[in-house]
Amino acid sequence: MKALWAVAILTLLGLSRFNAPAYKMARLKYNGGGDWYGDRTALPNLIKFCNENLKTNFQPEDEVVEVGSAQLFNYPFIFMTGHGNVIFSDQEAQNLRKYLIGGGFLHICDNYGLDQFIRPQMKKVFPELDFVELPLNYPIYHQKYDFPNGLPKVHEHDGKRAQGFGLIYKGRLVCFYDYECDLGNGWEDYGTYPGDTQEIRIKALKMGANMVQYALTQ
Secondary structure, three states, X not given: OHHHHHHHHXXXXXXXXXXOOOEOEEEEEOEOOOOOOOOOOHHXXXXXXXXXXXXXXXXXXXXXXXXXXXXXXXXXXEEEEEOOOOEOOHHHHHHHHHHHHOOOOEEEEEOOOOHHHHHHHHHHHOOOOOOEEOOOOOHHHEOOOEOOOOOOOOOOOOOOOOEEEEEEEOXXXXXXXXXXXXXXXXXXXXXOOOOOOHXXXXXXXXXXXXXXXXXXXX
């Protein structure tokens, strides 16, 4: 997997744009009944934005990977979303832990209603860690694009501010969790949500690109 990260970094820096094999981004499929398949157009749009603006070399279409699959290790960046229940078996939790400790990166997007389910499941993955709110000077907010005020607010749900939480393992951010923000909605095709502006959509994509750049260069 280290070789994959090396290719990703070289590509990101523009050193192997035309010679490096395309790498992939995936959506996490989980059990429990929650809609892991939500935000259907989000990842292809994020991939396109990153390839155009970061000069990454992701394949244009995202893939689906199950939590407990060995295929998880083929992806440097994993996206997880949903509204409902999430259940990780012991085997799945151990597999996800191994992936994240080994250099992988997980972005969890609360599509609204996910919070009460995902926190105890991630506790299975890292019993010794708690989600911590990342300060506004944290590097993930200051990659190619600068977000001095933290996450952009894409969709309003309960009148709460958008927050970015992280799981930090031995000094490295292995999981970023956007709460009351809905970044995944912001990445979807323009017009998917009536009333959304292109300005907010671009902000969401820029924040997504920051996450990808951070994940590939840590």
